[in-house]
Amino acid sequence: MKRIATLKVNGELHEVAVPVHFTLLETLRYGLGLTGSKQGCDKGDCGACTVLLDGDAVLSCILPVWEAEQRDVWTVEGLAGADGLHPLQEAFDVTGAAQCGFCTPGMLASAVDLLSRNDDPTREEVAEALSGNLCRCTGYTKIFEAVELAAATIRTERRSDASR
Numbered sequence: 710m711k712r713i714a715t716l717k718v719n720g721e722l723h724e725v726a727v728p729v730h731f732t733l734l735e736t737l738r739y740g741l742g743l744t745g746s747k748q749g750c751d752k753g754d755c756g757a758c759t760v761l762l763d764g765d766a767v768l769s770c771i772l773p774v775w776e777a778e779q780r781d782v783w784t785v786e787g788l789a790g791a792d793g794l795h796p797l798q799e800a801f802d803v804t805g806a807a808q809c810g811f812c813t814p815g816m817l818a819s820a821v822d823l824l825s826r827n828d829d830p831t832r833e834e835v836a837e838a839l840s841g842n843l844c845r846c847t848g849y850t851k852i853f854e855a856v857e858l859a860a861a862t863i864r865t866e867r868r869s870d871a872s873r
Contacts, residue, residue, distance in 0.1 A: 714774050718743065719787025733777045734758045734769035737784060745785035745814045749843075756842030759815035760784050766822035768841070785814035788821065796862040797821060797855065806855035808846030815842045820856045828863050830856070 711726045714736055725740040737743045737760070749757035751770050758770040761783040788795040797817050800806070807813045816839060823830055823838035830838070835856045836849070844852065 714740070715778055716741075716774070716782055717780070718782045719784060727774060731774050732770055733760070733762075733767075733772045733774045733782070736774040736777075737769065737782075743784050743786050746818075747811055747814060749811070754843070755812075756815040756819065756839075757812055759818040759842060761818050761822060764822065764825060766819045766841075783818070783821075785817055788817060795821070795859075796866070797824070797859040800855040800859040800862065801852075804851045804855040804858060806847060806851040808844075812842055812844040812846075816844070816852055820859070823856070824860055824863055828860050828867065830860060832857070 710729050712729050713724050714727050716723050716725070716736070718737065718741060723741055725736060727736050727740045731740070734746055734748060737746055738748060746760050746769055747757035748770065749755035753768040753771040756768065758768055759766050760769045761767070762777060763780050788798055797820050801813065801817070819839050819842050823835065827834060832853055835853050839849070839852065839856070
C-alpha cells in the first residue's frame with residue numbers, strides 16, 4: 710500500500726507516492742532519486758544517512774517519512790549554493806577528509822548542524838557532534854581539521870558580511 714508524502718527537500722516541494730512503511734532515507738533515495746545520503750546500517754548506528762530536519766541532524770534511516778512532512782529537509786545535494794560549494798565541502802576537499810566518501814554526506818550534515826549553532830567549536834565539540842558518524846577510512850583527524858577550517862571560513866565570511 711502506498712501513500713503520498715509531501716516533503717520540502719533542499720528548498721523544493723515534492724509529492725511522492727511511497728509505501729507506508731518507508732523511512733525518510735528510503736523516500737529520499739528511492740522515491741526522489743537523491744542518493745547522496747547513504748544507506749549503511751539501517752538501524753541508526755553508522756550515521757551515513759544523516760540529513761538535516763528543520764536544521765537539526767537526524768538519522769533518516771530510522772525516521773518514518775511521515776514525521777518529515779511539512780518540515781524542511783536538507784540533504785548533501787542541497788549544501789552547495791549558487792555561489793559554489795558550502796565551506797564544509799570546500800574544507801573536506803582541501804584537507805583530504807573524504808576518502809571513500811561513503812560517510813561524507815552524513816559527516817557534512819552533522820557538521821552543518823554543529824556550525825549553525827557554534828562557529829568556533831573546540832576539537833572536543835567537533836568530536837562530540839560527529840560521534841554518531843562512523844568512518845573507516847580517515848581516522849577522523851582530517852575530518853576534524855576540515856570542520857575547523859570550515860568554521861574559520863564561516864567566521865571570516867560573517868565578519869565580512871557584518872562590515873558591509
